[in-house]
Amino acid sequence: MQSGISIKKSSVTFDQFSIEELAKKYSTPLFVFSEQRLIDNYKTFERSFKQNYKNIDIHYSIKTNYELDILKKLKSLGSKGEAASALEVIFAQKAKFSPSDIILDGPAWTDEDITYCIKKGIQTLNVDSIDELERVNKIAKRLKKKVKVSFRIFPEIKISVLKSFIEGYIAKFGIPLSQAISAYKTAQKMSHVIPVSISTHIGSMITDPGFYEQAISRLIELAANLKSELKIDIEEINLGGGFGIQSLNYYSLQNAILEKAGISKYSKAASIEEFGKRITETFKKKLAQHKLPGLKLILEPGRFLVSDSGILITKVVAVKDKWIFIDGGINLIPESIFFIRRGFIVANKCKLPVTHKYNIAGPTLNTADVLAVDQKMPKMEVGDIVVVLDAGAYSLSRSNQFTILRPDVLLINDKQKIKFLRRKEKPEEILNKLL
Numbered sequence: 001m002q003s004g005i006s007i008k009k010s011s012v013t014f015d016q017f018s019i020e021e022l023a024k025k026y027s028t029p030l031f032v033f034s035e036q037r038l039i040d041n042y043k044t045f046e047r048s049f050k051q052n053y054k055n056i057d058i059h060y061s062i063k064t065n066y067e068l069d070i071l072k073k074l075k076s077l078g079s080k081g082e083a084a085s086a087l088e089v090i091f092a093q094k095a096k097f098s099p100s101d102i103i104l105d106g107p108a109w110t111d112e113d114i115t116y117c118i119k120k121g122i123q124t125l126n127v128d129s130i131d132e133l134e135r136v137n138k139i140a141k142r143l144k145k146k147v148k149v150s151f152r153i154f155p156e157i158k159i160s161v162l163k164s165f166i167e168g169y170i171a172k173f174g175i176p177l178s179q180a181i182s183a184y185k186t187a188q189k190m191s192h193v194i195p196v197s198i199s200t201h202i203g204s205m206i207t208d209p210g211f212y213e214q215a216i217s218r219l220i221e222l223a224a225n226l227k228s229e230l231k232i233d234i235e236e237i238n239l240g241g242g243f244g245i246q247s248l249n250y251y252s253l254q255n256a257i258l259e260k261a262g263i264s265k266y267s268k269a270a271s272i273e274e275f276g277k278r279i280t281e282t283f284k285k286k287l288a289q290h291k292l293p294g295l296k297l298i299l300e301p302g303r304f305l306v307s308d309s310g311i312l313i314t315k316v317v318a319v320k321d322k323w324i325f326i327d328g329g330i331n332l333i334p335e336s337i338f339f340i341r342r343g344f345i346v347a348n349k350c351k352l353p354v355t356h357k358y359n360i361a362g363p364t365l366n367t368a369d370v371l372a373v374d375q376k377m378p379k380m381e382v383g384d385i386v387v388v389l390d391a392g393a394y395s396l397s398r399s400n401q402f403t404i405l406r407p408d409v410l411l412i413n414d415k416q417k418i419k420f421l422r423r424k425e426k427p428e429e430i431l432n433k434l435l
């Protein structure tokens with residue numbers, strides 16, 4: 001069986017379920033997840049990397065989607081976790097992850113986050129600054145524990161063709177490569193931290209494995225320098241996540257500029273098999289070049305595992321010239337269209353020619369509540385069923401209420417049975433929280 005979305009003769013299905021029937025039986029908007037798609041994605045990811053290099057651990061990036069059944073399934077498939085806050089560690093524990101299999105990452109931990117994670121025996125803390133390192137050392141000392149740390153290194157590679165302002169923003173994460181040796185030296189002198197690893201995360205929806213190859217070269221060279229200059233034996237290289245997805249279009253500011261110049265529109269991601277092959281081959285080659293042993297390679301995929309395992313089924317509630325308004329928008333899928341372009345299917349009109357261009361707006365009164373511009377579609381009417389594809393990552397976990405409550409969330413399990421992951425929110429539940 002083909003998992004996830006497919007267009008058959010005259011209907012659109014998600015796993016074995018017709019979208020039109022799901023929309024009729026449950027109310028829209030409606031999130032639906034496919035457990036089988038999640039399993040297929042995990043296995044494809046694991047195979048793509050591990051067939052070429054065995055010493056790899058996969059740490060699913062929990063913030064991408066922390067529905068408990070999704071976490072439980074990934075755990076049962078062998079995944080470990082990566083969290084950015086104590087809250088995510090709490091969610092993951094509920095899904096039976098052990099804190100000793102979770103890496104903590106992020107530039108803005110509170111002392112409470114650090115204390116909770118150290119008390120629970122977190123695997124490694126990927127610290128983002130010297131300030132964070134000092135706080136980790138102080139808290140570990142107070143708790144009488146020695147903790148494993150890594151630095152998130154900003155490898156100073158140029159990700160985009162044109163220097164966009166987004167790159168300037170990315171610089172807020174991590175320690176620049178040029179300051180790395182000095183950071184490890186500082187850590188080495190501290191009493192309650194043990195530097196064991198080098199980490200990075202070069203961005204999300206990376207389409208070209210070449211950027212990882214550059215990062216690997218720099219990080220492995222750093223590992224070699226740490227050994228020769230400071231006698232630090234690095235045990236792991238953590239490459240973070242960011243592996244692009246072919247069904248999503250990466251749409252950056254520079255794509256928009258190039259598009260205006262008629263040069264190019266979107267960058268399509270390489271296949272995960274190509275990411276796996278090129279990353280592991282470069283990893284092995286660089287280790288050999290620097291005479292380092294077979295260090296562990298840590299990967300933190302988020303989007304790749306869950307993106308197309310979820311869809312959002314919506315209905316058109318208004319049509320106004322070029323604009324169609326659907327009943328779910330950036331309240332449920334907050335990612336900006338300047339970053340990512342999703343696909344859409346009109347489930348009840350999938351066989352009609354796409355003769356019109358529409359802007360697709362969500363229902364909230366936010367100017368930015370636009371999911372697509374100039375989307376080619378059949379002639380649209382109120383009541384049409386629009387499926388927003390690739391709605392599994394950075395959607396529910398980032399969703400907000402604003403003018404509309406969060407909807408029902410279903411899971412089609414691997415036995416093709418439907419269960420609720422969340423029930424639609426009720427006004428009373430929100431009112432009860434307002435004091």
Ligand SMILES: Cc1ncc(COP(=O)(O)O)c(C=O)c1O
Pocket residue numbers: 061064082105200201203204205240241242243300301302303304393
């Ligand atoms: C440190 C770290 N690891 C992993 C991820 C997951 O990235 P992606 O969902 O693009 O694979 C993120 C996402 O922001 C991250 O910050």
